[in-house]
Structure formats: C-alpha cells, structure tokens
Amino acid sequence: LLTAQKLSPGYNDCQNMTVLITNATAKVAQYLRIGASQAGLSSNLGNVSLYGSTNTTLRIAAGGKLEVAETVKKPLTIGWTSTADTLFVDGGELVSLSTQDMVIAYTNCVDATLKVRGETAAIDLAGNLKFQLGGETYGTTGTTLAVELPLSGDRAAIRAQGAVTIAPGTKLRITAPKDVL
Numbered sequence: 001l002l003t004a005q006k007l008s009p010g011y012n013d014c015q016n017m018t019v020l021i022t023n024a025t026a027k028v029a030q031y032l033r034i035g036a037s038q039a040g041l042s043s044n045l046g047n048v049s050l051y052g053s054t055n056t057t058l059r060i061a062a063g064g065k066l067e068v069a070e071t072v073k074k075p076l077t078i079g080w081t082s083t084a085d086t087l088f089v090d091g092g093e094l095v096s097l098s099t100q101d102m103v104i105a106y107t108n109c110v111d112a113t114l115k116v117r118g119e120t121a122a123i124d125l126a127g128n129l130k131f132q133l134g135g136e137t138y139g140t141t142g143t144t145l146a147v148e149l150p151l152s153g154d155r156a157a158i159r160a161q162g163a164v165t166i167a168p169g170t171k172l173r174i175t176a177p178k179d180v181l
Contacts, residue, residue, distance in 0.1 A: 002026040007066075010035040010056025010085055018057040021064035021092060028066070031074040034058045035085030035109070053082045060092030062120055070126070072098035079109025079140065089157075091118030099127040099162070104143055111142040116157045118148070128162035131170045141169065149176035 002021075007028045009019040014035075035053045060066050068076060076096060079085045087094070087104075096102060102125055105112035114131075116123060123129075132143040145166070147157055158164075166172070 004028055005030040006033075007031070008033045008036045009058050010053035010082060012036075012053065014053040014056060016055045017053075018059055020059050020061060021066055022061035023063035025065045025067065027069065029069045029071060031072060032066075032068055032076045033080055034078045034087055035082030035112070036077075036080040053085065055084045056082070057086045057088055059088040059090050060094060062091030062118060064092035066092070066094050068094075068096040068098055070097040070099075072096070072100055075100065075106065076102040077106045078103070078114060079105045079107075079112035079143075081108045082112075083110045084112075085109070086113040086115060088113075088115045089117070089121045089123055090115075091120050093121070094123045096125045096127065101128045101130050101162075103130045104145070105132045105140040107140070109140045109143075111144070112140070113144040113146060115144075115146040116148065117146075121157055123158045123160075125158075125160040125162070127160070128165065129158070129160045130165040130167075132167035142171070143167075143169065144171040144173060146173040147175075149174065 035056045104114045132140045
C-alpha cells in the first residue's frame with residue numbers, strides 16, 4: 001500500500017519515465033498530476049520544451065489500483081505544460097472518490113493520452129471527465145482517448161457519474177472484438 005498527499009510522476013524536465021502500479025494499491029489525498037510543471041501556471045507554449053516533462057506514463061496493471069480521495073480539491077490532470085504523457089489503465093483500476101474534474105490535457109499540453117485496456121480494466125469517477133481543457137489563453141493539442149473494450153460487452157471500461165466532455169480535436173480510438181460491436 002502506497003499513500004501520498006501528492007502523486008506527480010513526470011515533473012520539471014523529466015523524460016521517458018514510467019511508473020507502474022501492479023498487485024498493489026496506491027492512495028492519493030491531494031492531487032494526481034501526470035506530467036507537471038508549475039511553469040505552466042504562467043507560461044506560454046514555448047515553455048513546454050523548457051520546463052515541461054516528456055513521455056511520462058503512469059501504468060496501472062492488473063491487480064493494481066489507484067484511489068483518489070474524496071477530499072481532493074485540486075485537478076486530477078494528465079499533462080500540465082508537458083508533452084506525450086499517458087495514463088494507461090492496463091487491466092488495473094482507477095477510482096476517484098472526488099467530485100472534482102479529471103482533466104486529460106491541461107494548459108499547453110501536447111499529445112496527452114488516456115488509454116484503457118484489458119478485461120479487468122476500469123475507471124470509476126465520482127466527478128466529471130474532461131478532454132483537452134486549455135482555456136482561452138493556454139491551448140492543448142493532440143489529446144487521445146484510446147479504449148480497447150473488454151471481451152464481455154456487459155460492463156463499461158469508463159464510468160463517470162458526472163459529464164464526459166470531449167473537446168474538438170480530441171482523437172478517439174475505440175477497438176473491440178467483433179461480437180461486442
């Protein structure tokens with residue numbers, strides 16, 4: 001069991017890092033940010049190459065679980081002035097008890113991906129799920145939602161009790177066995 005106030009793999013100039021959760025549970029009490037740079041709070045797009053992380057992956061494999069506490073008040077984000085960051089739910093489970101938004105691609109992010117694969121993979125959110133949220137000043141580009149549906153078509157791989165907002169420009173890649181479609 002891993003418990004942390006903040007979980008932020010890929011921070012300030014980090015490159016090519018993968019954090020793997022398997023056969024274990026990780027709990028986060030304050031925020032989850034994959035690919036983060038505080039420079040994003042007051043930067044322009046040029047700062048991605050200067051301060052942002054590149055190619056960070058948080059992979060939750062079978063038997064692994066990541067739980068975000070109900071008390072989380074800061075964004076759960078993939079991509080924060082960063083490039084090519086991925087949350088990969090690869091047979092594991094991501095549960096957010098917080099009603100705060102989970103945002104894929106935030107503030108100058110480029111090529112952020114949420115990927116869900118495997119028979120046992122699940123994302124269960126108490127709040128909203130938003131793709132490509134950059135605002136008027138700081139845009140994002142190249143966001144991808146990639147879902148490989150499980151063999152049994154009677155359950156959802158992603159469940160959000162709030163709204164799922166997919167902004168223009170988001171790429172959707174959904175694959176499934178023929179009998180599921």
